[in-house]
Amino acid sequence: MQSEGSCNLEPQYLTLDRLSWPELRDHMAEGTDLVLIPVGSTEQHGPNGSFAVDTGRADGFVTRLAERMYPRALAVPALPYSLSPHHMNFPGTVTLTPGTFLAVLEEVVDSLYRHGFRKFFFANGHGGNRPALALLMGQLREDYPDIKASWASFTSVASDVVMQGIESDTHGHACEGEMSQAMYLAPWTVKEDRVPGDVLEEDNEFVLRGAISPALKFDEITANGALGDASKASWEFGRDIIETALDRVEEYLDTF
Numbered sequence: 629m630q631s632e633g634s635c636n637l638e639p640q641y642l643t644l645d646r647l648s649w650p651e652l653r654d655h656m657a658e659g660t661d662l663v664l665i666p667v668g669s670t671e672q673h674g675p676n677g678s679f680a681v682d683t684g685r686a687d688g689f690v691t692r693l694a695e696r697m698y699p700r701a702l703a704v705p706a707l708p709y710s711l712s713p714h715h716m717n718f719p720g721t722v723t724l725t726p727g728t729f730l731a732v733l734e735e736v737v738d739s740l741y742r743h744g745f746r747k748f749f750f751a752n753g754h755g756g757n758r759p760a761l762a763l764l765m766g767q768l769r770e771d772y773p774d775i776k777a778s779w780a781s782f783t784s785v786a787s788d789v790v791m792q793g794i795e796s797d798t799h800g801h802a803c804e805g806e807m808s809q810a811m812y813l814a815p816w817t818v819k820e821d822r823v824p825g826d827v828l829e830e831d832n833e834f835v836l837r838g839a840i841s842p843a844l845k846f847d848e849i850t851a852n853g854a855l856g857d858a859s860k861a862s863w864e865f866g867r868d869i870i871e872t873a874l875d876r877v878e879e880y881l882d883t884f
């Protein structure tokens with residue numbers, strides 16, 4: 629561990645938060661060529677977690693990935709605001725509009741592109757961002773023919789591990805899966821007294837399967853803002869999900 633007052637020890641991972649520009653220039657000259665961008669959100673997580681669950685998970689995931697991929701990868705600061713209009717009936721949630729969100733992400737890429745980076749990986753911690761990130765990939769490919777870009781929700785990358793540990797019929801937000809990840813990656817966002825989701829009845833099987841998607845606010849799906857049962861969350865389950873996702877993403881990025 630770096631002791632207070634010392635600043636000459638080799639960092640274990642590269643992040644703009646800790647680098648000066650000459651240090652970054654030197655690392656780029658020596659081969660740092662991959663930018664890792666954590667995408668979070670500021671949105672309610674029921675009574676089970678703070679507004680920073682997604683940002684903390686995305687940032688923690690990217691920090692660990694940058695550590696594994698040192699010195700090739702550079703972590704940049706997490707984006708704390710994204711697309712959460714469906715959570716706006718819960719006080720405290722902050723959302724961007726889709727055009728703003730896409731513009732911010734493209735301008736982050738544009739800035740780093742102008743400094744010479746050509747490879748970008750977005751680690752997404754918030755389900756509501758998925759459609760926009762899919763659109764962003766097409767847009768980036770159109771506007772910057774010489775870049776490589778990918779995004780992934782790390783929960784999806786390890787969905788088999790997630791499903792092995794989930795007991796609830798309905799899950800996916802402030803649930804045992806998400807709060808376990810938060811325990812592992814961002815424990816300060818996790819509340820001590822965690823409760824099951826207060827899920828409202830839905831009996832159409834195609835809606836339940838996700839084949840039919842009604843326009844709903846989150847309080848029309850769950851009264852307390854949670855799905856699943858976060859009282860079953862554990863640090864060990866979070867570790868299994870995240871370390872599996874890290875293995876898989878790192879393997880993918882090794883040849884990126």
Ligand SMILES: [Zn+2]
Nearest residue numbers: 681682802806
């Ligand atoms: Zn979340």
